[in-house]
Amino acid sequence: MISKRNLERLIQYRRTLLALQEKGADSIFSHELAHCSGFSSAQIRRDLMAIGYSGSPAHGYNKRELLKSLNEFLDTEEIENVAVIGAGHIGRALLHYFQGRRPKLQISAVFDVDPEKLDRIMYGSHTYHIDQLSAICKEQNIHVGILAVPASVAQETAQKMVDAGIHGILNYAPVDLVLPEGVYIENRDMILAVEKITYISRQLNKH
Amino acid sequence: MISKRNLERLIQYRRTLLALQEKGADSIFSHELAHCSGFSSAQIRRDLMAIGYSGSPAHGYNKRELLKSLNEFLDTEEIENVAVIGAGHIGRALLHYFQGRRPKLQISAVFDVDPEKLDRIMYGSHTYHIDQLSAICKEQNIHVGILAVPASVAQETAQKMVDAGIHGILNYAPVDLVLPEGVYIENRDMILAVEKITYISRQLNKH
């Protein structure tokens, strides 16, 4: 099995390649990919061992073929459905960014409690009341959810997600979720991120 | 110097402690902190060595004192100003979350280009036209910025940030920024995060 870090970088390489797809030659060297993606060329070569795609010393990697290998490794055959819980700023930012960007991944349902936001199409996705979470997740075979609700209701909402069969949660609420074993949580508290950068930037500046 | 991972966890411990501040006893054991924050107790004890705070085998850590040590380690004396560039959904989500949450950190300026959003107070922060970036950053001594603009203008905006003296960037745009050495970039592409969770969750489900 691949490590989380390796996975993150592979996903990043795919994005970088997509951006470079139309530009320049058909092929790309590891050091070019390195320059754009911010990792070292040795790291890239090592990472690509995991997906079994080989380049050639003469021309490097063929962009189209490498993309194909990355897609095969990262995606499933069928489109996967994902839910957004909370139609506030973060939820809407996600919906907006997502629109048509990833062919194998779609936000097929959005949940909220505000009557004004219910039963309509928001950036291409249908909105539902949170009480329908379980039913819709079953119906649409959803196992991944993005939690973007206010801190005050984050824990109870996360529990509802787990009860609805979700076992991968991307958590934007600034709260420590305590959930059963086997549920994968990735925390993305924006404030913590700012605190981190502030600290690092301060250290750098001390030269 | 502390490592990035260690730093992330220390920041997390602080958030966990703040949440637990009023609950239960005055002190807390490493395994309790572990349960809430999701790390191992050995990890926590090891991490706390870095900030030089010692607990007692009898009572564990005193919450108030540990918080004080963490604050001293993580914060500066004076309040630090941070800029948000882009007043769309993400920018506003950040402003909203931030309000009054961190005493030593404030979003003192927001930049955009939309005339409708300029020269007003948005969630407690003043908004300016992007052309004023350099002047305001100098004036307010800003060295950290959160980039939350559309992908199409992310690279040029990032360059403006660097020109304005910013050397720590939290990047929410789904774009590979290419910037001079010495600028610290932390990428938070939401789509990549969803792709990662989807992959991991799928593997877990295969049991």
Next chain:
DNA sequence: TCATGTGAAGACATTCACAGCA
């Protein structure tokens, strides 16, 4: 010549396990 793929080395991070203490 110059880039890939990779064994081996090195750096880094986490966990173990236990002495020491209340």
Next chain:
DNA sequence: TGCTGTGAATGTCTTCACATGA
């Protein structure tokens, strides 16, 4: 007894450096 603090061991990740091939 049951915790902390920490050397030592283990585990993981990244980089080095070079054989190989176009």
